[in-house]
């Protein structure tokens with residue numbers, strides 16, 4: 001098992017606000033790791049820092065052995081395209097999708113590397129196998145879909161490339177519990193091979209027993225392994 005993500009001494013924030021405090025984390029190939037914590041304690045900011053999307057950051061982040069951290073004081077997103085090309089897929093919180101585009105156009109938009117584009121038909125099939133409700137909707141504009149279907153599109157787009165690390169931010173957020181559970185189950189059914197998945201989620205129960213590890217986050221620091229006994233209010 002090789003290290004896919006090695007974070008060493010990461011601090012990050014926005015302007016004067018420091019959200020992540022000197023954080024270390026290792027995720028290995030084949031691992032699914034969950035991160036839980038209350039709203040505002042920095043889960044999204046940690047995922048953003050890995051993707052180079054915070055206001056500023058410092059500390060080392062190795063993705064598959066390559067440094068993607070750098071010390072940055074400004075220019076959020078300036079290096080994100082390079083990080084993505086090194087093997088990062090990010091599925092952001094909420095549905096960052098374009099209402100006028102069809103499901104198929106959305107999935108195609110995720111196949112932006114040359115290999116992924118060449119292979120997009122097979123990749124779409126893989127996504128449609130994971131999310132069967134989308135199969136009959138490929139020509140439908142996403143603006144007409146339900147919340148659960150939109151989430152499937154947004155996650156499915158992130159699965160159109162062969163990433164080394166998939167970052168998924170609150171896949172069940174805002175969905176009815178049953179729908180949230182089925183989206184999570186589909187996501188966890190993905191054959192990771194030698195890649196890894198890092199999932200931020202507020203609902204610990206959705207992760208427990210389904211991922212390899214659950215880590216708690218409180219006030220910008222990791223709290224070690226968590227379980228359903230991990231009390232979010234007192235973490």
Ligand SMILES: Nc1ncnc2c1ncn2[C@@H]1O[C@H](COP(=O)(O)OP(=O)(O)OP(=O)(O)O)[C@@H](O)[C@H]1O
Nearest residue numbers: 014017019037038039040041042043044045046093
């Ligand atoms: N773009 C931004 N600019 C300024 N401050 C931000 C920005 N994004 C987040 N913050 C602040 O950073 C802190 C951590 O927020 P973050 O979204 O990382 O937490 P979270 O644990 O992911 O919560 P949530 O589940 O609501 O996303 C909060 O105080 C938030 O207000």
